[in-house]
Amino acid sequence: MLKSLGICLIVLGCSGLGWYAAERYAIRIRxxxxxxxxxxxLYGEIEYSGSDMIELFDKLAFRGGYFGTFxxxxxxxxxxxxxxxxxxxxxxxxxQTDGYHNLKEEDLELLFGIGANLGNMDRQTQLHxxxxxxxxxxxxxxxxxxxxxxxxKVSCVVGITIGIFLxxxxx
Amino acid sequence: xxxxxxxxxxxxxxxxxxxxxxxxxxxxxxxRIDAPLLVRYAGEEYFVDQEGxxxxxxxxxxxxxxxxxxxxxxxISNYSMYAFEEEFKRGYITIRGGxxxxxxxxxxxxxxxxxxxxxxxxxxxxxxxxVIGCSDEVFPYLIENQEFCNTLIISPPCCGKTTxxxxxxxxxxxxxxxxxxxxxxxVDERSELxxxxxxxxxxxxxxxxxxxxxxxxxxxxxxxxxxxAPQVIAVDEIGSAGDVEAMEYVMNCGVRLxxxxxxxxxxDIINKPLLGRLVKECFFKRYxxxxxxxxxxxxxxxxxxxxxxxxxRKQEKASEKKAC
Numbered sequence: 001m002l003k004s005l006g007i008c009l010i011v012l013g014c015s016g017l018g019w020y021a022a023e024r025y026a027i028r029i030r031x032x033x034x035x036x037x038x039x040x041x042l043y044g045e046i047e048y049s050g051s052d053m054i055e056l057f058d059k060l061a062f063r064g065g066y067f068g069t070f071x072x073x074x075x076x077x078x079x080x081x082x083x084x085x086x087x088x089x090x091x092x093x094x095x096q097t098d099g100y101h102n103l104k105e106e107d108l109e110l111l112f113g114i115g116a117n118l119g120n121m122d123r124q125t126q127l128h129x130x131x132x133x134x135x136x137x138x139x140x141x142x143x144x145x146x147x148x149x150x151x152x153k154v155s156c157v158v159g160i161t162i163g164i165f166l167x168x169x170x171x
Numbered sequence: 172x173x174x175x176x177x178x179x180x181x182x183x184x185x186x187x188x189x190x191x192x193x194x195x196x197x198x199x200x201x202x203r204i205d206a207p208l209l210v211r212y213a214g215e216e217y218f219v220d221q222e223g224x225x226x227x228x229x230x231x232x233x234x235x236x237x238x239x240x241x242x243x244x245x246x247i248s249n250y251s252m253y254a255f256e257e258e259f260k261r262g263y264i265t266i267r268g269g270x271x272x273x274x275x276x277x278x279x280x281x282x283x284x285x286x287x288x289x290x291x292x293x294x295x296x297x298x299x300x301x302v303i304g305c306s307d308e309v310f311p312y313l314i315e316n317q318e319f320c321n322t323l324i325i326s327p328p329c330c331g332k333t334t335x336x337x338x339x340x341x342x343x344x345x346x347x348x349x350x351x352x353x354x355x356x357x358v359d360e361r362s363e364l365x366x367x368x369x370x371x372x373x374x375x376x377x378x379x380x381x382x383x384x385x386x387x388x389x390x391x392x393x394x395x396x397x398x399x400a401p402q403v404i405a406v407d408e409i410g411s412a413g414d415v416e417a418m419e420y421v422m423n424c425g426v427r428l429x430x431x432x433x434x435x436x437x438x439d440i441i442n443k444p445l446l447g448r449l450v451k452e453c454f455f456k457r458y459x460x461x462x463x464x465x466x467x468x469x470x471x472x473x474x475x476x477x478x479x480x481x482x483x484r485k486q487e488k489a490s491e492k493k494a495c
Contacts (some may be wrong), residue, residue: 052251055441083181108280119245122287 003171010170018159022152027102029144031066035111036137036162038067043130046123053086053119054078070097090115110136174268175200175298180242183208186233189223197298198466204240206233214466237292244291247272257385259288261361269299269366269373275316299366301374301379305331305467306338312340312480313457314349319403320456324431325440331467333407333432335459337364338403339429344377353427355380356401358376358391364407381436389413392421405429415445422454435463437473 038060045051045059047161054075061072070093094100094111103111110133117129174192176184192212199211207229208219218232226232247264248255258264264272273297276291313322315486322339326332348351357380359365365382366373372382381399383391388406392414395401404421406414409430421428434440437458443446449455453475462468472481 031470046253050254050256052249052254054249056253078250081177083242086245086250119248119250120252126253170429 002159005141007167010167014163015159018147021155024102025148027099027150029148031099032137032141034065036134039134043127047127066099067097086119087115178246178266180239182237186219186223195300198335200237200296202240202294204237208235235290239295240292251439255393256287260285263422265362265366267368271297271363302334302383303319306335306342307313307334307470309459310470311349319350319427321428321454322457323455325434327435327463328433330461331337333363334405335432340380341375343379343403344379352379355403356395357382357405359384360388392417394423396421396426402424403427403429407431412445428441436460
């Protein structure tokens with residue numbers, strides 16, 4: 001009885017780990033999508049109302065999500081006028097975002113690149129730059145989605161297989 | 172003072188903070204790339220040294236670097252240079268509190284229009300002071316039979332004409348014992364009178380005042396007459412042909428006008444081809460002339476015939492005293 005309970009626990013635990021690995025891929029995609037929507041929002045607002053970054057970050061923070069705290073912290077930091085540059089704030093706050101560890105190196109590079117190109121140019125160039133980053137993000141999301149199906153399946157199968165293998169080994 | 176300090180680069184801020192300057196006396200802060208930090212304080216120009224002392228010795232002055240200019244610009248624009256394109260074209264930005272920041276750098280032109288400005292290297296922070304009651308002395312002379320007379324304020328730059336205009340608007344709008352409160356429409360092309368920040372006037376312009384912010388004067392005067400039914404329209408720094416045309420339209424609509432113009436005397440205005448005609452045709456019933464080189468000092472108030480109403484003659488003063 002105890003043995004079968006132990007086997008069940010091992011199999012469930014390993015499957016859970018497999019599922020967790022698959023979920024990380026999904027979270028990454030959701031985060032990238034959320035950021036892409038944020039860029040779309042910034043584009044629209046800059047084009048239509050020409051609002052400043054602080055005001056826009058406040059609006060984005062109101063939407064919540066993975067980056068809700070990031071936008072909120074950014075607007076708070078920028079309001080302080082504390083001698084720290086925009087990009088330094090951007091990088092620091094991004095590293096403290098929930099789910100930061102789900103992002104890949106290439107994702108972070110792109111997000112840092114966005115921070116380096118916000119607010120310091122004229123409207124036309126700003127809009128153009130946002131569009132370029134949006135396209136790059138969309139490309140990344142497409143690739144990530146394609147990879148996700150296969151990887152999620154593999155992670156779950158590998159998790160279950162390792163669970164069964166461990167149970168057989170311990171029997 | 173807080174609004175001014177907030178927009179300055181951290182280093183400049185800490186130096187100026189050490190100065191312990193009295194806000195009402197501070198008129199201007201100038202930041203120029205690789206040049207000493209300058210302030211205009213109590214009518215005098217001073218360099219500011221590293222320790223925050225005001226000095227006339229240039230060698231000890233704190234040198235402003237490009238980093239400080241860039242940081243200040245980031246704070247002024249809320250890290251959003253794109254949001255201030257129109258302001259850069261005009262060459263100044265108005266911040267919270269109504270303070271005006273003049274900017275200079277490399278202009279970008281497209282065909283014959285200014286498109287934007289880059290490499291901003293010179294900043295002139297002009298501190299706005301609302302002086303409540305500064306028009307008390309002249310206000311009674313602008314009223315005839317309990318009616319406000321069309322008035323032109325003549326003054327050289329930086330002598331307090333906008334401050335005087337602002338207080339006159341407030342008094343007209345609130346009403347005094349010389350005349351009841353009137354509906355005043357203000358065309359605030361440079362956002363200096365109301366100093367609107369996100370639509371809200373930062374200066375007290377009275378409870379019966381409507382402000383058309385950042386609107387060209389010519390169009391603004393017409394718009395106000397059509398939409399807000401003002402009894403008085405106030406504008407700052409008139410001069411163009413369009414302004415004169417709009418003023419004529421306004422006055423012919425039965426709306427009274429309160430305006431300012433650059434000049435040293437009424438003769439200067441008569442010599443201006445467009446505005447001179449209005450003076451000759453007695454469109455304005457009162458002229459207030461401010462003293463050159465003395466901030467806020469009134470040289471004279473006169474009527475359309477050139478009769479001096481202020482300063483009063485000695486005889487009149489004596490008879491007033493007697494009556495008292």
